[in-house]
Amino acid sequence: MSADTVAADPGHAVDGHDEHATTTGLSHTKLAMWVFLGSECLLFGGLISTYLLYKTRGNGRTLPTDVFDIPFTSVSSFVLLMSSLTMVLALSAVSRGEDEAGRTWLLATALLGGVFIGGQVYEFTSFVREGVAFTTNPASSAFFTLTGFHGVHVSLGIVMLMSLFVASVKGKLTQRNAETVEIVGLYWHFVDIVWIFIFTVIYLIPAD
Amino acid sequence: MSDTTTTEHPEPEADEAVEHHDEGHAHPSDWAYVKIAVVLAAITALEVFTYFETVLDWGVALVPSLIFMMIVKFYLVATWFMHLRFDSKLFGRMFTAGLILAVGVYLVTLTVFEFWV
Numbered sequence: 001m002s003a004d005t006v007a008a009d010p011g012h013a014v015d016g017h018d019e020h021a022t023t024t025g026l027s028h029t030k031l032a033m034w035v036f037l038g039s040e041c042l043l044f045g046g047l048i049s050t051y052l053l054y055k056t057r058g059n060g061r062t063l064p065t066d067v068f069d070i071p072f073t074s075v076s077s078f079v080l081l082m083s084s085l086t087m088v089l090a091l092s093a094v095s096r097g098e099d100e101a102g103r104t105w106l107l108a109t110a111l112l113g114g115v116f117i118g119g120q121v122y123e124f125t126s127f128v129r130e131g132v133a134f135t136t137n138p139a140s141s142a143f144f145t146l147t148g149f150h151g152v153h154v155s156l157g158i159v160m161l162m163s164l165f166v167a168s169v170k171g172k173l174t175q176r177n178a179e180t181v182e183i184v185g186l187y188w189h190f191v192d193i194v195w196i197f198i199f200t201v202i203y204l205i206p207a208d
Numbered sequence: 209m210s211d212t213t214t215t216e217h218p219e220p221e222a223d224e225a226v227e228h229h230d231e232g233h234a235h236p237s238d239w240a241y242v243k244i245a246v247v248l249a250a251i252t253a254l255e256v257f258t259y260f261e262t263v264l265d266w267g268v269a270l271v272p273s274l275i276f277m278m279i280v281k282f283y284l285v286a287t288w289f290m291h292l293r294f295d296s297k298l299f300g301r302m303f304t305a306g307l308i309l310a311v312g313v314y315l316v317t318l319t320v321f322e323f324w325v
Contacts, residue, residue, distance in 0.1 A: 024298070026296050026298060026299075030299065031298065031299065031302070034298075034299040034302040034303050035302050037302075037303055037306065038302045038303050038304075038305055038306025038307070038309075039306055040306070041303070041306035041307045041309070041310040042306055042309060042310045042313065044310070045309075045310025045311065045313055045314055046310075046313065046314075048314070049313070049314040049317050049318070052314075052318075053317070053318070053321055070256070070259050070260075071256075074252070074256045077252060078249065078252055081245070081248050081249065081252060081281075082245065082249070084245070084248075084285060084289050085241060085242065085244075085245040085289075087289070088241050088288075088289045089238055089241060092235070092237075092238050092241070095235070182291075185289075185290075186290055189285055189286075189289045189290045190290070192285055192289075193282055193285050193286060196278060196281045196282055196285065197278060197282065199255075199278075200255065200274050200275065200277070200278035201278070204255055204256075204258070204259055204274055205270075205271055205274055205275075206270070206271075
């Protein structure tokens with residue numbers, strides 16, 4: 001057995017954590033989340049495609065690429081990336097029955113997500129000040145729609161994380177139902193993965 | 209740790225003490241997660257470096273390099289943090305199906321804009 005693999009999977013229906021056996025032997029909730037995330041690929045695929053097709057269509061006005069603040073966005077990206085670490089540490093702690101540590105990591109994840117959203121609000125505000133608003137041109141509309149949708153996903157993730165935190169404080173989130181943390185974690189990591197894609201394709205790859 | 213765990217999942221590198229559970233699938237230790245996060249941070253730093261770097265001329269290698277680094281980050285998060293490496297393959301297939309469909313739709317759309325308009 002590897003030294004790096006230690007904790008039991010809290011989301012697997014046949015491992016004894018789930019009282020309800022399923023026909024597939026897998027947790028249906030977890031399977032449903034994966035199907036949902038697969039469909040989310042289509043949503044973000046469409047939004048990213050739209051931006052890539054319109055990114056140079058500025059109608060003679062300022063393009064989003066002209067006002068990108070790469071150092072700032074790099075820090076935001078790093079923050080979101082590290083929130084994936086805290087998320088997975090939260091799951092690990094709850095799976096081991098360490099509720100206090102689990103709460104700490106859940107709160108840390110929510111805070112890092114909050115920092116990312118704060119950064120996005122700042123970025124949007126500065127873009128508008130520099131003449132790039134939602135309706136300025138097709139490129140800006142596509143940019144704000146894409147990053148705005150991502151921001152909404154992060155915000156919903158923060159709400160879910162805080163719900164888990166409150167449930168844990170009330171004693172309703174224990175090792176027994178750690179699968180709930182894993183489901184929220186999958187969503188959170190997906191949001192991170194989408195940003196990994198957006199950061200490279202939208203921000204770092206030159207527009208022309 | 210159950211025998212099922214040791215036989216069904218690939219073995220990451222071994223170097224630390226192992227806790228044993230009587231049931232369930234193997235998941236990485238916290239230290240393994242931290243190591244993955246350090247790798248992700250390093251790749252991100254390298255990505256940002258390509259943006260500011262002015263001495264080296266990346267030329268046509270810039271975009272493929274950035275895409276390669278993006279894919280590595282994507283893979284690491286999906287396999288380690290989302291546990292696709294350790295979970296049932298069915299979960300990965302569900303996700304991959306959506307991903308392939310999304311990329312396919314984009315490529316078709318791009319083709320339409322490039323060749324048919």
